[in-house]
Amino acid sequence: xxxxxxxxxxxxxxxxxxxxxxxxxxxxxxxxxxxxxxxxxxxxxxxxxxxxxxxxxxxxxxxxxxxxxxxxxxxxxxxxxxxxxxxxxxxxxxxxxxxxxxxxxxxxxxxxxxxxxxxxxxxxxxxxxxxxxxxxxxxxxxxxxxxxxxxxxxxxxxxxxxxxxxxxxxxxxxxxxxxxxxxxxx
Amino acid sequence: xxxxxxxxxxxxxxxxxxxxxxxxxxxxxxxxxxxxxxxxxxxxxxxxxxxxxxxxxxxxxxxxxxxxxxxxxxxxxxxxxxxxxxxxxxxxxxxxxxxxxxxxxxxxxxxxxxxxxxxxxxxxxxxxxxxxxxxxxxxxxxxxxxxxxxxxxxxxxxxxxxxxxxxxxxxxxxxxxxxxxxxxxxxxxxxxxxxxxxxxxxxxxxxxxxxxxxxxxxxxxxxxxxxxxxxxxxxxxxxxxxxxxxxxxxxxxxxxxxxxxxxxxxxxxxxxxxxxxxxxxxxxxxxxxxxxxxxxxxxxxxxxxxxxxxxxxxxxxxxxxxxxxxxxxxxxxxxxxxxxxxxxxxxxxxxxxxxxx
Numbered sequence: 001x002x003x004x005x006x007x008x009x010x011x012x013x014x015x016x017x018x019x020x021x022x023x024x025x026x027x028x029x030x031x032x033x034x035x036x037x038x039x040x041x042x043x044x045x046x047x048x049x050x051x052x053x054x055x056x057x058x059x060x061x062x063x064x065x066x067x068x069x070x071x072x073x074x075x076x077x078x079x080x081x082x083x084x085x086x087x088x089x090x091x092x093x094x095x096x097x098x099x100x101x102x103x104x105x106x107x108x109x110x111x112x113x114x115x116x117x118x119x120x121x122x123x124x125x126x127x128x129x130x131x132x133x134x135x136x137x138x139x140x141x142x143x144x145x146x147x148x149x150x151x152x153x154x155x156x157x158x159x160x161x162x163x164x165x166x167x168x169x170x171x172x173x174x175x176x177x178x179x180x181x182x183x184x185x186x
Numbered sequence: 187x188x189x190x191x192x193x194x195x196x197x198x199x200x201x202x203x204x205x206x207x208x209x210x211x212x213x214x215x216x217x218x219x220x221x222x223x224x225x226x227x228x229x230x231x232x233x234x235x236x237x238x239x240x241x242x243x244x245x246x247x248x249x250x251x252x253x254x255x256x257x258x259x260x261x262x263x264x265x266x267x268x269x270x271x272x273x274x275x276x277x278x279x280x281x282x283x284x285x286x287x288x289x290x291x292x293x294x295x296x297x298x299x300x301x302x303x304x305x306x307x308x309x310x311x312x313x314x315x316x317x318x319x320x321x322x323x324x325x326x327x328x329x330x331x332x333x334x335x336x337x338x339x340x341x342x343x344x345x346x347x348x349x350x351x352x353x354x355x356x357x358x359x360x361x362x363x364x365x366x367x368x369x370x371x372x373x374x375x376x377x378x379x380x381x382x383x384x385x386x387x388x389x390x391x392x393x394x395x396x397x398x399x400x401x402x403x404x405x406x407x408x409x410x411x412x413x414x415x416x417x418x419x420x421x422x423x424x425x426x427x428x429x430x431x432x433x434x435x436x437x438x439x440x441x442x443x444x445x446x447x448x449x450x451x452x453x454x455x456x457x458x459x460x461x462x463x464x465x466x467x468x469x470x471x472x473x474x475x476x477x478x479x480x481x482x483x484x485x486x487x488x489x490x491x492x493x494x495x496x497x498x499x500x501x502x503x504x505x506x507x508x509x510x511x512x513x514x515x516x517x518x519x520x521x522x523x524x525x526x527x528x529x530x531x532x533x534x535x536x537x538x539x540x541x542x543x
Contacts, residue, residue: 089230090336099307116283128254137258162501163499163501164498165473165499165524166499166500166501166503166514169472169473169477169499169500169523170503170512170523170525171492172470173470173477173479173523173525174510174512174525176470176479176490177481177488177490177525177526179333179441180466180481180488180490181235181339181344181488182321182333182335183334183335183443183482184338184465184466184483184488185335185336185337185339185344185347
């Protein structure tokens, strides 16, 4: 019976057969509906028309069924909570509350301290290593190319860490500094 | 179920909730302030770290006993001798980890028009000539030029010409005893800043003619980073010939110094090493942008602070070349470059204390 129906279903899908009775029987039978759906998915996949997320399992109705069936464990009753708490209980509740807050804040403070410590440690550690050194001829007693036209330092390329623009800017400012030192003699 | 549970709990405590709430606020506030305080302490400690290190690492600590008037007197004699005598020196200059260079310096200071000539004895024959309060730079590999100045600072550093009496509040002058250089007996004087935030000098002063025959620049660890050492002192050179030579030279044009006033008012210095004063404020044009520059000196050391709009090329950079430290960093949309003959730690301290509006 089922086999025949499946064949009918298949031919209906392919458009070879249009029979009102077959359609009615399919609509009545849940199993055949599932087959109808499955065939379509299979066909679409074979023809590459389907997105990957189409293939997700439809488990919603299964889950709903399971939830209905499941017997939940005994819930605590509300009754005991509605009784008025004693004074000692109140104090206990309060201290518990305060302790909880304390521990939260304490934890936050610890985290803050830790972060500060790490930052300090890292900044301390990086101090010594990460100093790119500008590689120019020290002017000192050198006759500095203060005139601006000079290309005394041009044979020394700046390090990669510094762009040409920054290098030129700093060189110009060093020249200005050296010039000002010479101009401002008393 | 869960919801009712929660609400019942809430109802229970609602009578106390106000007091409890205040308690919580108090405790939270207390801890907030505590953590703020702790983090502030850590921060302050961190920012002072570099500085305290430099203080601890400097080798000699000075006491008031070491302030030596005789040392100041001797230094004043040295300054007068450098300015007013006639002499010819042959000396070498050496930077740390570099080869020494040799120079000849001829000077006639006994007349009103003081004349001097510094000649490089090796490599290209670069020459610097002082005449009539103009210093001319004759450069071989770049354009020559002149500037208005009354001394050649390439010969003796600024410290030699200092007003030593005015430096007493900020510097210690320590007598280090006797030494010998250029076949002459010398008195050694150490000039070191009281705050130990600057380099220090050891000057070897000739016992007879008071010329400085050796000048050592020491870093904070008392390591020599630059040394000038006289090899030969000659008082009997041909002065007339020298003066004729100076008079016959053709001098390059005066370098135009037209300073623009600075137009930025959005930053200021809040900390300087003791004794430093601002001596100049001006504007530099660089690639169609303005760099606002302020120049500071304490009479021995100097530095400039240069503030300009930040560009994509400006990166944090610290470089140390001999006695010169260059520190570039960014603050907001500004780029700050500080250049000076100060230790990197001090330069960073100055940078750290800049205030921006």
